[in-house]
């Protein structure tokens with residue numbers, strides 16, 4: 001059992017079985033549950049069993065587990081509910097315990113409309129237009145390539 005559980009964290013309480021959740025699938029390091037405020041039927045959350053606010057601070061093993069569970073649960077959702085695809089969003093801001101949203105998505109549903117609206121923002125503001133010019137893209141790519149991850 002992971003050692004740094006946070007008593008005030010709802011996801012840690014769910015991991016320990018001290019709070020209710022509709023558990024869908026799990027392994028030693030990660031757990032998938034139904035979201036209690038679903039965006040769509042079958043909307044799941046996949047959480048690490050260790051209390052870590054941001055998914056990119058997980059260990060390599062935890063990350064492999066987390067996204068392995070995401071893949072299995074996405075395939076379950078596809079088979080059971082037949083959405084167009086499963087949208088993935090990683091959060092941790094509102095509840096500071098990393099959680100991956102798996103949201104079954106159909107053309108024209110609220111999530112689809114949200115991302116379509118977001119595309120409008122990508123092309124509009126000057127600061128974002130500047131990000132897309134070739135020099136800026138080359139600088140950003142070089143910046144990211146030069147970061148070494150152990």
Ligand SMILES: [Zn+2]
Pocket residue numbers: 005006009010011012013050051052096097
């Ligand atoms: Zn937690």
